[in-house]
Structure formats: C-alpha cells, structure tokens
Amino acid sequence: MADPARKRATYEDVLSAPEHMVAEVIDGVLYTQPRPAMPHAQAATTLGEELGPPFKRGKGGPGGWVILYEPELHLGSEPDIVVPDLAGWRRERMPLLPHEAYVTLAPDWLCEVLSPSTQMKDRTKKLPLYARERVSHVWLVEPIAKTLEVFRLDGATFRLIATYAEDAKVRAEPFDAIELDLSVLWLR
Numbered sequence: 001m002a003d004p005a006r007k008r009a010t011y012e013d014v015l016s017a018p019e020h021m022v023a024e025v026i027d028g029v030l031y032t033q034p035r036p037a038m039p040h041a042q043a044a045t046t047l048g049e050e051l052g053p054p055f056k057r058g059k060g061g062p063g064g065w066v067i068l069y070e071p072e073l074h075l076g077s078e079p080d081i082v083v084p085d086l087a088g089w090r091r092e093r094m095p096l097l098p099h100e101a102y103v104t105l106a107p108d109w110l111c112e113v114l115s116p117s118t119q120m121k122d123r124t125k126k127l128p129l130y131a132r133e134r135v136s137h138v139w140l141v142e143p144i145a146k147t148l149e150v151f152r153l154d155g156a157t158f159r160l161i162a163t164y165a166e167d168a169k170v171r172a173e174p175f176d177a178i179e180l181d182l183s184v185l186w187l188r
Contacts, residue, residue, distance in 0.1 A: 006028075008028035008078075009025045009028055009029055009030035010025065011025070011074070011079075011081060013025065013030045014030070014081055017030075017032050018032075020034060020035060021033065021034060021035075022034075022035065022070075022083050023081075023083075024080075024081055024082045024083055025079075025080060025081040026080050026081075026082065026121070026125045026126065026129060027078075027080065027125070028078065031121060031125075033115075033117055033118055036085075036113070036115055037115065038187055039143035039144060039186070039187045040085075040113045040114075040115050040143055042143065042185070042186070042187040043113050043141050043143040043185045043186065043187075044069065044070075044085040044086060044111070044113045044141075045069070046184050046185050047086060047111060047113075047141065047185055048067060048069050048086055050180055050184065051065075051067055051086075051088070051175055051180075052067060054175075054177065054178045055067060055088070055175060055177075055178075060178065061177050061178050062177050063091075064090060064091045064092075065088050065089065065090060065091060066088065066089045066091060066094050066097065067086060067087070067088040068086070068087055068088075068103075069085070069086055070083050070084070070085060070086075071083070071084070071087050071102070071103050071107075072101060072102040072103070073087065073102065073103055073104075073106070073107070074102045074103070074104050075104070075106055075129065075133045076129075076132070076133065079104070080129055081102075082126060082129065084107075084110040084111065084112055084126075085110075085111050085112055085113045085141075086110060086111040087103075087107035087109070087110040087111075088107055088108060088109040088110065089105065089107050089108055090108050093105065093108065106130075106133035106134060106135055107135055108135065108136050108137065108174065109135070109136065109137040109138070109139070109174055109175075110130065110135055110137075110138055110139070111138070111139040111140075111141060112126065112138070112139075112140055112141070113141045113142075113143060114140055114141065114142045114143075116144075119142070122140065123140070127151075127158060128157075130158075131153060131156060131157050131158055134153065135153065136152065136153050136174065137150070137151065137152055137153070137173060137174050138151040138158060139151070139172065141185065143185065143186060143187065145165075146165055146166045146182070146185075146186050147163060147164065147165050147166075148163070148164045148165075148168075148170065148172065148182060148185075149162075149163050150162045150163075150164075150172045150173065152173065161173065164182055165182075166182065166183065166186075167181070167182060167183035168182050169181050169182075170182060
C-alpha cells in the first residue's frame with residue numbers, strides 16, 4: 001500500500017514551530033533543530049565579528065557588504081525557507097534591508113557552521129538549493145574539526161576552492177581583502 005501524499009510544509013509550519021527551535025522548509029519538508037551548541041555559536045559569532053568591521057563598515061577593509069547573523073531566507077517560488085548562520089549581500093544588490101522578517105533576495109555569500117546533527121542537511125539539501133539560487137560563495141565551518149571549506153559557484157554546482165584548518169591565516173574569497181586568523185573561531 002502506497003503512503004498517502006505528504007502535505008508540503010509552509011511558512012505557517014515555520015511560524016508554528018516551538019520558539020526554542022530553528023525551523024526550515026526545504027523541498028516542502030519541515031526541518032527543526034534546537035539552537036546550536038556553544039562551539040557552533042562561538043564560530044558563527046566570531047566570524048561575524050571578524051568580517052563586520054572591514055566589510056560592513058569599511059574599517060580596515062573595503063566595506064560594501066550587508067552581513068547578517070541567522071537571516072531567514074525565502075528562496076524560490078515555493079519558497080524554500082532556510083536560516084544560514086551568516087549571509088552577506090553586496091551593498092549594490094541590497095542597498096536597503098527589507099522591512100519584513102525575512103529576505104527574498106539570494107545572498108552573494110553565506111556560511112553554514114556545521115553541527116553533527118545538521119551537517120548532512122547543510123551539505124546535501126542546502127548546498128544544492130544555494131547553487132540553484134546562484135549564491136556565488138559558500139563557506140562551511142566545522143568547529144569541532146576546526147576547518148573552513150570555501151566554495152565558489154561554478155556553473156550549476158559549487159567547486160571547492162580551498163580547505164583550511166586550525167590556526168591557519170587565510171585570505172578566503174570573497175573576503176580575501178583581509179587576512180582571517182582561523183584560531184579565533186574555535187572555542188577555547
């Protein structure tokens with residue numbers, strides 16, 4: 001006997017999720033997970049602090065970016081609803097923030113901080129979605145393994161440009177105007 005057709009999850013399902021959960025809809029499926037653990041939160045927060053002054057405000061860097069922590073993105077016609085850890089738009093593409101609680105314009109860059117419970121979804125569900133939406137760069141940060149993977153959109157898929165580990169000093173596109181010391185990302 002075949003399974004009955006599953007109802008596609010919607011924004012109402014996201015809004016109905018418990019407050020302490022992060023809710024996303026990908027390909028009509030609702031995914032929920034608890035707020036991240038401290039190594040994850042440390043890496044995401046510190047990366048935002050490192051990129052903000054030179055790229056948001058132009059202090060010690062070129063400026064010209066809007067960088068947001070955990071923005072809710074509604075992408076595609078269905079839409080898919082995702083919450084990356086960090087996302088950035090070049091200021092010329094998004095000169096003003098929308099007034100809604102979410103953004104419908106795909107970012108130019110985003111970062112997913114991988115957790116044991118979310119890395120499969122981040123790699124197999126979200127990366128293809130980001131490629132479909134033409135996000136130019138994606139960073140995957142793994143705070144337990146202390147790695148940064150840098151991807152660039154290459155046609156319809158992402159190409160791994162570089163992998164960095166532990167205390168490397170890196171210039172990673174699209175933020176290669178500054179040197180980033182990875183050691184500050186890891187919980188000590």
